[in-house]
Amino acid sequence: MSSQVGKVISLILQERFGPVIEKVGTFLFQYGSNPLLYIKRTTDLPLGKVKEALCVLIKHRLAIFKPNKNENIANYSLCIENILLMMRFPKYLSLIKKKFGDEPEMMIEELLQNGYLTTSEIILRVAEKLKCDVNNLPNVRDKFVSLIIAKYINRLPLPSDEEKPVPIFGTNETELFTLPKIDMKKLAQAYANIIPKDDLGDNVFWVVNYDRFHQDMRDKCLVDAFIKRFDENAGEFLLEIRDIVRKKVVYPNLVTFFDQYVTVIEQDSSQIIRKFGEASGGSFQIHLKEAYTQLAWELVEQVILEKFDSKAARIFRLVKLKKFVEPDQIQQLAMIPSKEAKKLSYLLLEENFLKLQELKKPQSNTGPNKSFTLFYIDLESIVRNLLELCYKTLFNAMTRKSHERFVNKRIIDKKQRVDTIAMGMQAQGATEEQLADIEEMITPPEKEMLDKIDKKMKKLNIEELEIDGTIFLLQMYLKYQ
Amino acid sequence: MVEESVILELVKNKPDGISNDDIKEAIPDAKIEDIAVAINKCLKTGSLELFQNKGKLLYKFKDISQKTAAKGSDNEEKVVFRIIEEAGNKGIWIRDIRFKSNLNMTQLNKVLKSLETKKYIKAVKSVSASKKKVYMLYDLEPDSTVTGGAWYQDQDFESEFVDVLSQQCLRFLTEKAEEARKQGGGPLLARNKSYATAIDVHKFISDLGISKVSLSINDIESILYTVVLDNNAERTVSGDGYLYRAINRFLDPIGLVKTTCGVCPIASRCADTGLINPKVCEYLTEWLEES
Numbered sequence: 001m002s003s004q005v006g007k008v009i010s011l012i013l014q015e016r017f018g019p020v021i022e023k024v025g026t027f028l029f030q031y032g033s034n035p036l037l038y039i040k041r042t043t044d045l046p047l048g049k050v051k052e053a054l055c056v057l058i059k060h061r062l063a064i065f066k067p068n069k070n071e072n073i074a075n076y077s078l079c080i081e082n083i084l085l086m087m088r089f090p091k092y093l094s095l096i097k098k099k100f101g102d103e104p105e106m107m108i109e110e111l112l113q114n115g116y117l118t119t120s121e122i123i124l125r126v127a128e129k130l131k132c133d134v135n136n137l138p139n140v141r142d143k144f145v146s147l148i149i150a151k152y153i154n155r156l157p158l159p160s161d162e163e164k165p166v167p168i169f170g171t172n173e174t175e176l177f178t179l180p181k182i183d184m185k186k187l188a189q190a191y192a193n194i195i196p197k198d199d200l201g202d203n204v205f206w207v208v209n210y211d212r213f214h215q216d217m218r219d220k221c222l223v224d225a226f227i228k229r230f231d232e233n234a235g236e237f238l239l240e241i242r243d244i245v246r247k248k249v250v251y252p253n254l255v256t257f258f259d260q261y262v263t264v265i266e267q268d269s270s271q272i273i274r275k276f277g278e279a280s281g282g283s284f285q286i287h288l289k290e291a292y293t294q295l296a297w298e299l300v301e302q303v304i305l306e307k308f309d310s311k312a313a314r315i316f317r318l319v320k321l322k323k324f325v326e327p328d329q330i331q332q333l334a335m336i337p338s339k340e341a342k343k344l345s346y347l348l349l350e351e352n353f354l355k356l357q358e359l360k361k362p363q364s365n366t367g368p369n370k371s372f373t374l375f376y377i378d379l380e381s382i383v384r385n386l387l388e389l390c391y392k393t394l395f396n397a398m399t400r401k402s403h404e405r406f407v408n409k410r411i412i413d414k415k416q417r418v419d420t421i422a423m424g425m426q427a428q429g430a431t432e433e434q435l436a437d438i439e440e441m442i443t444p445p446e447k448e449m450l451d452k453i454d455k456k457m458k459k460l461n462i463e464e465l466e467i468d469g470t471i472f473l474l475q476m477y478l479k480y481q
Numbered sequence: 482m483v484e485e486s487v488i489l490e491l492v493k494n495k496p497d498g499i500s501n502d503d504i505k506e507a508i509p510d511a512k513i514e515d516i517a518v519a520i521n522k523c524l525k526t527g528s529l530e531l532f533q534n535k536g537k538l539l540y541k542f543k544d545i546s547q548k549t550a551a552k553g554s555d556n557e558e559k560v561v562f563r564i565i566e567e568a569g570n571k572g573i574w575i576r577d578i579r580f581k582s583n584l585n586m587t588q589l590n591k592v593l594k595s596l597e598t599k600k601y602i603k604a605v606k607s608v609s610a611s612k613k614k615v616y617m618l619y620d621l622e623p624d625s626t627v628t629g630g631a632w633y634q635d636q637d638f639e640s641e642f643v644d645v646l647s648q649q650c651l652r653f654l655t656e657k658a659e660e661a662r663k664q665g666g667g668p669l670l671a672r673n674k675s676y677a678t679a680i681d682v683h684k685f686i687s688d689l690g691i692s693k694v695s696l697s698i699n700d701i702e703s704i705l706y707t708v709v710l711d712n713n714a715e716r717t718v719s720g721d722g723y724l725y726r727a728i729n730r731f732l733d734p735i736g737l738v739k740t741t742c743g744v745c746p747i748a749s750r751c752a753d754t755g756l757i758n759p760k761v762c763e764y765l766t767e768w769l770e771e772s
Contacts, residue, residue, distance in 0.1 A: 007753060225731035230668070260669035298732050301712065306738040307746075314710045321710070335647075335707050337638035386737065392751070393742035396759035400769075403760040456769045466736025473735070 004391045006030065009083050011398040016086065017056060020045060024053040025078060028063065033077035035068060060115040061207060067166035074166045085210055087394070087468045092213050096152065099216075103130070103143045108152070111208045116156050118202040119144070119180045120187055127191060134188050141182055151177055151212045156205040180204045218476055222272075222291055230265065289480040293379070296477035299470070300382050304353060311336055312344045316377070319354060324374040345375060352385055353377070380481065387474045393467050401460045408453050415450055418442055485519050489528060489542065498532065498539030557584060561592050565602050565616050570624045572605055572615025632700075645691060647707045653677065653685045654714050654727035676717075676724040679705060741768045 006029045014022040023043050028034065031042070040050045054076055057063035062083050065074040089112050097105040106126045111117060117125075127140050147153050154176040159167035189195045265273050266284065272291045273284050297320065305313040314334045319325050322333075331341035348354040359372040405412065422438045442450070491507050492499050504516055520540065523529035530541045564581050565573055579589055593616065596602045604614045605623045617623065632639055654677060661674035683701045686692065705725050708714045715728045737743035741764040742751075751757045759765060 224733075228733065229729045229731050231662075260667045264668045264672050295731055298712075298730060299735055299737075302732065302735055302738055303743060307744045310711060313712075314707060317710045317712060333703070333706065334710060335632065335640075335643045335703060337640050340640070389743065389748060390737055392748065393737065393740055395753070396742050396751070396762070396765065397740070399753060399759045400762070400765055459769060463736070463740050466739060468736070470735045470737040 002388060002391070004388055004395065005080065005084070008391050008395045008398070009078075009080060011395060011402075012083055012086055013062075015398065015402070017053075020049050021053045021056055024050060025057065025062070025083070028076060028078040029080065033066070033075040035073045035075055039076065065166065067164070067168065072165045082210075084471075087464060088213075088472075090465060091217070091468070092208070092210075095213060095216055095220075100143070100146065100150075103140060104147050104152075106130070107144060107147060108208060111153065111206065116205040116207045119182055119204055119206065120190065120197070120202045122206065123182075123187060124191055124197065134191055137188055137191060138184060141184065141187075145179060148177055148179055148206075152209055153206045154209045156207050158203070158205075214472075217472060218288075221295070221473065221476070222286070222288075225291075225295060226265075229268075292473070292477045292480050295473055296379060296383055299473055300353070300379070300386065303386060304348070307351075308344065308347060311340065312348060315341065315345050316348060316353060319375050319377050324357065324376050327373055327375070330375070349375070353382055355381075380478070383474050383477055387471065387478075390467050390471045390474065394464060394471075397460045397463050397467070401457060404453060404456055404460075408449070411446055411449060412453070414446070415442060485523050488516070488519050488523060492529060492540055492542040496542070498534065498541045500537055500539050504540075557582075557588065557592050558596060560584075561589065562596060562601060565596075566618055568615075568617060570617060570621045572607070572617040572623065574613060574615055578616065642692075643704065643707070646686065646696075646704045647711070649686060649689060649691065650682055650701070650704055651708050651711075651713050651727065653682055654708070654725060658727040672726070676719075676726050678722055678724060682725070741765055 006026065009029055010022050010026045013025040017025075023045065024039060027039055027043050031038075036047075036050065036054070039054075040047050043050065045053075054063060054065075057078070058065065060082075061079060063076055063078050065076045067073070068075050092112065093105055093109055096108050103126055106129055107122050110122055110125050123137065123140050123144055126144075127137060130136075130140075132140065155178070157169040160170045186195065190197050262284065266275055272287055272294065274287055274290075275284055301313050301316060304316050311334070315330055315336070318330060318334050322329070327342060327345060330336070330345055331338045334341060336344070345354060349356055354375045355378055357374045357376055359374065361371060418438060418441050422435055425434060425438060487508065488504065491504060495503070504520075505511075505513065508516065520529065524531060528542065532539055532541060560582050561578060561584070564578050567573075575589070575593070578584075578593075579586065582589065584592065593602070597604065600619050602616050603619050604616055607613045607615050632643060654675075657677055658671075658675035661671045664671070664674070679698050679702045682705060683696065683698050686696065686701065702723065705714070705723075706716070709716045709725070712730060713727060714725050717724045717726070741762070742748055745751070745764060747757055751759070751762070753759070
């Protein structure tokens with residue numbers, strides 16, 4: 001993890017949890033795993049604050065603790081990936097909404113906001129939010145159970161029974177998705193406030209299973225890619241190949257030409273779907289590594305295209321196809337004037353998209369022809385560089401956002417004040433006229449400015465989300481390496 | 482006895498050179514010794530040239546009139562002329578002439594100038610290095626490696642011409658793919674119909690009439706290869722040639738290139754402190770202002 005990631009992390013923590021937690025988090029990022037007192041000493045915060053901060057971090061699964069060597073002291077460390085995943089929360093929510101509907105979305109939202117919750121807490125909170133009838137509780141429960149079955153949430157491992165100063169959590173993989181026993185009678189009573197909620201004796205905690213979401217996102221990426229490359233039918237085909245072939249009315253062409261689609265996609269130069277056997281009329285597999293390598297190539301090519309224009313992208317692709325290329329060949333094959341070709345290829349070299357290998361000629365060791373110069377590409381290093389650039393972009397967007405907020409603090413505060421007054425008046429039953437008067441406290445130029453700020457914020461927020469999409473693609477490539 | 486003129490006639494008909502066996506076959510009734518004597522005489526006068534090709538000795542006719550033209554000059558000129566002559570239509574660089582002739586620079590320059598004014602040789606600018614001049618005999622047509630072929634006009638690479646051609650090639654391929662898709666009949670048929678050979682494209686380009694110079698199939702192949710390199714088409718081997726087909730890409734524009742930082746030329750110098758930072762970044766401001 002680079003220092004750039006550290007900066008992004010401290011901004012995320014600052015934005016969502018405030019300065020104290022940011023300080024603790026940054027310390028943990030810089031110094032790695034550390035016991036409580038060390039954190040206190042270096043951060044110079046009161047012990048209570050540090051404890052509180054660690055509690056919040058652990059509650060949100062952003063930090064973990066492990067026993068020290070002497071087993072009496074715990075070492076705290078930061079879960080960097082989980083902090084970065086917070087950028088992805090909106091995507092999780094929209095995904096679950098599309099797939100399961102509103103109630104499950106609310107459940108996931110509760111979990112994302114709170115880190116972990118018990119079965120009854122989740123069900124009751126969602127039921128309260130929906131203001132649904134007591135008789136509807138089983139319905140909510142069913143939705144909850146379906147989330148477990150689909151593995152979108154899993155149990156939080158509980159400490160092992162052994163009494164130790166620092167508890168150790170078991171990792172029993174088989175029990176991660178076991179369904180809990182839910183006492184509906186008690187739950188209904190608690191919902192109606194007949195018995196206090198603490199009496200439910202619920203000790204199974206649930207957390208969001210990020211990997212399951214990533215699986216869905218990974219598949220979605222591929223399906224989108226196939227739609228772009230072939231057509232809608234091919235995208236649907238990819239979905240089908242994952243499950244069993246179901247005949248769908250929506251895609252009549254797929255059923256008619258199923259065999260042909262198989263052939264076309266299998267023979268495509270991208271080699272993403274490969275035949276691996278003849279069993280039951282031919283069996284196929286999706287080559288995820290190949291798929292994400294292809295996507296990574298295209299991603300890099302896109303960056304080069306946008307940054308240095310099409311000629312440079314052409315050179316890059318030529319080097320990709322030829323593996324090792326001499327500068328003279330580049331100019332000839334890419335049909336670019338020699339001066340420009342040289343300029344572009346060395347520009348790409350300077351920006352670390354191309355690499356250079358020199359081969360010494362054995363006979364002559366003087367003069368200009370003493371060695372060959374060969375260009376080649378190291379995709380993995382490029383991807384890592386781009387990932388770094390993504391984090392930088394993320395950092396820049398977030399910095400800019402807080403800067404804009406800081407510069408326009410006065411006007412934003414004023415807007416907030418006016419809004420609260422208007423709300424208060426409305427609650428007291430003020431007339432339309434009075435409300436309009438209050439609204440007028442914000443002058444038209446101010447209003448214009450507020451609109452402008454609002455637009456900027458939205459743009460930056462969208463940018464953050466889109467950058468996260470790129471990060472996801474790049475990470476997937478690295479994962480399958 | 483064998484007349485020299487007979488042999489010269491024979492050799493003249495074969496500009497690529499003639500071997501001993503060929504001569505013997507053409508004059509079956511002559512003795513080998515006589516032929517040898519005649520050939521030796523020709524070689525002496527310089528009207529025959531001996532060279533080796535693939536381990537075989539070949540004779541070639543050499544225009545004496547040309548040689549006599551060079552005769553009017555002094556010894557240095559003759560040597561330089563011979564060196565330039567050997568280089569053929571690829572030409573020879575002045576530095577190489579100097580090494581081969583062992584003449585010093587000023588002398589060589591003088592000799593070359595005099596040969597040039599007498600129109601025995603000419604200087605041609607090479608495309609591979611703009612400042613490099615190569616010398617060759619006056620009446621030779623420069624090789625395509627020297628002039629660069631159809632893509633060069635006076636040593637300048639015509640990139641606009643290449644760009645236009647590659648656009649047109651792509652248009653042809655996409656239209657073909659589009660048409661194939663519209664016709665229906667399943668993806669396999671659509672794919673197979675969208676393939677085009679370089680010959681098809683060549684015909685299309687010639688019919689368009691955008692090129693003043695006549696392009697060969699090979700020229701079109703290299704243009705098509707640039708379309709492939711631009712990731713707009715794919716090339717498959719079929720039989721003894723290539724098939725081309727327009728393809729789509731996998732990705733829509735990704736998040737990184739939609740923002741300013743992803744394409745920022747000074748991103749590596751940008752940090753949270755210093756003159757270049759996101760708070761005052763002009764590019765970001767501009768991007769945020771635009772609607």
